[in-house]
Amino acid sequence: MLLSRPSPVFSFSVKASAAEKKKVLIVNTNSGGHAVIGFYFAKQLLGSGHEVTIFTVGDESSDKMKKPPFNRFSEIVSAGGKTVWGDPAEVEKVVGGAAFDVVLDNNGKDLDTVRPVADWANSSGVKQFLFISSAGIYKPTDEPPHVEGDVVKADASHVAVEKYIAENCGNWAAFRPQYMIGSGNNKDCEEWFFDRIVRNRPVPIPGSGMQLTNISHVKDLSSMLTLAVENPKAACCNIFNCVSDRAVTLDGMAKLCAQAAGLPVEIVHYDPKAVGIDAKKAFPFRNMHFYAEPRAAKDILGWCSTTHLPEDLKERFEEYVKIGRDKKPMQFELDDKILESLKVPVTV
Amino acid sequence: MARLVVVQQQSQPSFSILTSSLSDFNGTRLHSQIQYKRKVWQPKGALQVTASSEKKILIMGGTRFIGVFLSRLLVKEGHQVTLFTRGKAPITQQLPGESDQDYADFSSKILHLKGDRKDFDFVKSSLSAEGFDVVYDINGREADEVEPILDALPKLEQYIYCSSAGVYLKSDLLPHCEVDAVDPKSRHKGKLNTEAILESRDVNWTSIRPVYIYGPLNYNPVEEWFFHRLKAGRPIPIPNSGVQITQLGHVKDLATAFITVLGNEKAIKQVFNISGEKYVTFDGLARACAKAGGFPDPELVHYNPKEFDFGKKKAFPFRDQHFFASVEKAKHVLGWKPEFGLVEGLADSYNLDFGRGTYRKEADFSTDDMILGKSLVLQA
Numbered sequence: 001m002l003l004s005r006p007s008p009v010f011s012f013s014v015k016a017s018a019a020e021k022k023k024v025l026i027v028n029t030n031s032g033g034h035a036v037i038g039f040y041f042a043k044q045l046l047g048s049g050h051e052v053t054i055f056t057v058g059d060e061s062s063d064k065m066k067k068p069p070f071n072r073f074s075e076i077v078s079a080g081g082k083t084v085w086g087d088p089a090e091v092e093k094v095v096g097g098a099a100f101d102v103v104l105d106n107n108g109k110d111l112d113t114v115r116p117v118a119d120w121a122n123s124s125g126v127k128q129f130l131f132i133s134s135a136g137i138y139k140p141t142d143e144p145p146h147v148e149g150d151v152v153k154a155d156a157s158h159v160a161v162e163k164y165i166a167e168n169c170g171n172w173a174a175f176r177p178q179y180m181i182g183s184g185n186n187k188d189c190e191e192w193f194f195d196r197i198v199r200n201r202p203v204p205i206p207g208s209g210m211q212l213t214n215i216s217h218v219k220d221l222s223s224m225l226t227l228a229v230e231n232p233k234a235a236c237c238n239i240f241n242c243v244s245d246r247a248v249t250l251d252g253m254a255k256l257c258a259q260a261a262g263l264p265v266e267i268v269h270y271d272p273k274a275v276g277i278d279a280k281k282a283f284p285f286r287n288m289h290f291y292a293e294p295r296a297a298k299d300i301l302g303w304c305s306t307t308h309l310p311e312d313l314k315e316r317f318e319e320y321v322k323i324g325r326d327k328k329p330m331q332f333e334l335d336d337k338i339l340e341s342l343k344v345p346v347t348v
Numbered sequence: 349m350a351r352l353v354v355v356q357q358q359s360q361p362s363f364s365i366l367t368s369s370l371s372d373f374n375g376t377r378l379h380s381q382i383q384y385k386r387k388v389w390q391p392k393g394a395l396q397v398t399a400s401s402e403k404k405i406l407i408m409g410g411t412r413f414i415g416v417f418l419s420r421l422l423v424k425e426g427h428q429v430t431l432f433t434r435g436k437a438p439i440t441q442q443l444p445g446e447s448d449q450d451y452a453d454f455s456s457k458i459l460h461l462k463g464d465r466k467d468f469d470f471v472k473s474s475l476s477a478e479g480f481d482v483v484y485d486i487n488g489r490e491a492d493e494v495e496p497i498l499d500a501l502p503k504l505e506q507y508i509y510c511s512s513a514g515v516y517l518k519s520d521l522l523p524h525c526e527v528d529a530v531d532p533k534s535r536h537k538g539k540l541n542t543e544a545i546l547e548s549r550d551v552n553w554t555s556i557r558p559v560y561i562y563g564p565l566n567y568n569p570v571e572e573w574f575f576h577r578l579k580a581g582r583p584i585p586i587p588n589s590g591v592q593i594t595q596l597g598h599v600k601d602l603a604t605a606f607i608t609v610l611g612n613e614k615a616i617k618q619v620f621n622i623s624g625e626k627y628v629t630f631d632g633l634a635r636a637c638a639k640a641g642g643f644p645d646p647e648l649v650h651y652n653p654k655e656f657d658f659g660k661k662k663a664f665p666f667r668d669q670h671f672f673a674s675v676e677k678a679k680h681v682l683g684w685k686p687e688f689g690l691v692e693g694l695a696d697s698y699n700l701d702f703g704r705g706t707y708r709k710e711a712d713f714s715t716d717d718m719i720l721g722k723s724l725v726l727q728a
Contacts, residue, residue: 141632142628142629142631142632142633142635142636143626143627143628143632143636143690144593144626144627144628144629145626145627147625147626207589207591208588208589208591210588210589210591210592210670211591212522212593212670245525245674246521246522246523247521247522247523248520248521248522249520249522249670251520252520252521253520255520256520289591289593289629293523293674295676298676298680299680309521310521
């Protein structure tokens with residue numbers, strides 16, 4: 001029987017100028033699903049010997065800084081990184097006039113927010129400008145997956161940013177991520193499933209549950225970004241889907257979370273319109289196929305995914321329990337409304 | 349007792365006819381794929397863009413679908429090609445769009461070895477009498493069919509096997525990649541066992557795993573199923589949500605892949621998924637077939653298959669699940685790339701086959717009527 005054999009990895013090694021250490025500035029959002037990208041990227045760069053400043057938008061004293069990953073920024077500092085806070089429109093002032101080789105804007109979603117950073121980068125001699133965009137800009141298609149070069153929604157604000165940096169920055173690259181898991185995440189992802197599974201509650205999933213999506217460990221994203229920094233010529237002027245190389249169905253995600261928890265799961269499907277609720281509020285993922293593949297990263301950077309969702313979720317569940325979230329009292333109002341309309345009993 | 353029948357080979361050297369007279373069926377883009385392949389496997393220091401060294405090639409099967417296209421490419425390359433079949437189907441058939449001259453040229457060169465591959469003694473004796481450099485096993489299903497071939501040809505340079513992506517274990521994580529787990533209980537376990545036998549014998553094997561194959565002459569009613577309904581102006585009944593994702597690969601792209609691995613060092617003892625670069629939802633496929641055939645956007649009717657007893661009939665030509673495989677390995681390792689996008693490829697199939705009034709199976713709308721009858725009742 002032919003078992004899965006480890007076939008030779010077909011990534012090629014791009015000539016990495018590994019000896020060349022870079023000064024990297026990360027302009028990081030202070031909340032939301034993308035916040036954790038800057039955290040992992042900073043740590044990976046520091047681990048590779050590069051100099052890193054992470055510039056978080058807003059005030060250091062803000063309540064937002066009490067949440068992960070910000071409440072773990074000491075890890076960046078002890079690894080030799082700098083942390084600053086301020087308004088990205090005043091980036092030069094906030095970084096104290098320092099010069100950088102590379103800038104990653106992991107904050108702006110529209111041109112008004114990114115333009116000042118990009119303009120300053122160009123005028124201050126930054127050699128490489130990287131931008132965290134979003135795979136959400138792809139136009140829905142009958143023919144998945146979304147691959148780089150596919151049609152995007154013309155009016156999406158990230159699109160205007162991608163265009164601007166392509167036209168104005170000498171060496172640029174845009175990264176389009178989707179959903180992420182990983183310790184230090186600012187936004188719930190797998191926790192939504194764990195919350196229900198550990199409390200023996202049904203997991204309500206809109207539609208068929210067959211919708212495919214990318215839920216990547218943020219390590220895959222930071223490794224892709226690091227590869228771009230270390231191979232600027234290859235990375236130049238490209239768009240990269242910033243996702244791991246396997247997609248999962250919504251039902252599949254529920255099942256994998258349950259397996260990671262070592263518990264059973266009851267999945268219940270519903271039609272949001274029939275129930276009369278907004279699926280966006282009731283469920284943390286898009287109710288449609290939202291599926292991209294990281295083909296450009298593999299082709300151009302020789303990038304490989306090093307994560308595996310089933311194992312990663314085990315680690316995530318261990319942390320979930322360690323911080324006591326499984327015991328935390330919770331309300332499930334929207335769930336209850338859905339289950340009530342479907343006449344599904346909830347055993348407490 | 350099967351007889352060895354050899355078709356008289358033309359004694360004059362053949363001219364390589366890679367002109368636009370074949371473009372209807374070969375496609376000029378196919379031509380450039382072959383030229384790339386020539387450069388790939390020339391020995392170092394002898395990089396030539398002339399005819400690759402002639403091989404004596406045996407195709408097990410080759411008269412129905414994949415082999416029909418593959419054999420033409422091989423003959424064009426200058427190889428001596430023999431088809432091993434029982435002779436039940438005509439050894440050659442003129443393809444739609446193929447000129448009389450090209451067809452005559454091909455027919456005069458292709459050789460036939462008549463026999464039943466299940467007659468292992470005959471396989472062994474006839475093959476060892478002939479001797480072949482390369483075997484393309486297009487119709488093999490079970491592992492025991494391979495052994496007499498390998499026993500007969502100890503100096504075999506390469507065994508190229510048409511396996512199936514059906515061997516992959518169903519998974520919540522997709523796409524299927526060559527390194528992923530396979531299912532020893534699958535309907536295609538014969539293919540898996542064949543791959544295992546090849547791996548265990550000391551032979552240079554290559555295994556190709558296609559997904560759903562489509563194109564002119566398809567005998568599996570894949571696109572034909574949709575075309576029948578579109579032509580009849582009928583709604584398309586699709587099981588469950590219609591968001592299930594499947595994948596179609598054009599037969600010509602598959603044939604090119606089979607050529608690309610011939611004598612290719614990078615293909616030795618490797619498995620490759622071969623299909624289209626993009627996948628498609630069931631609903632999307634119905635729409636793509638309509639576009640390809642110039643039909644209006646179809647009415648789709650979704651139904652729950654559990655509510656019906658279709659008996660032995662198939663109400664829908666695809667597995668009711670996600671089923672698709674990444675072809676990135678073939679692209680990276682072999683430099684192969686599918687030429688056909690989905691709508692383009694379906695149009696090629698339509699224009700050369702169904703659209704000309706030819707198809708393999710008569711339309712059978714009995715399961716449709718069961719589905720539509722019930723949905724009409726529910727709406728009333």
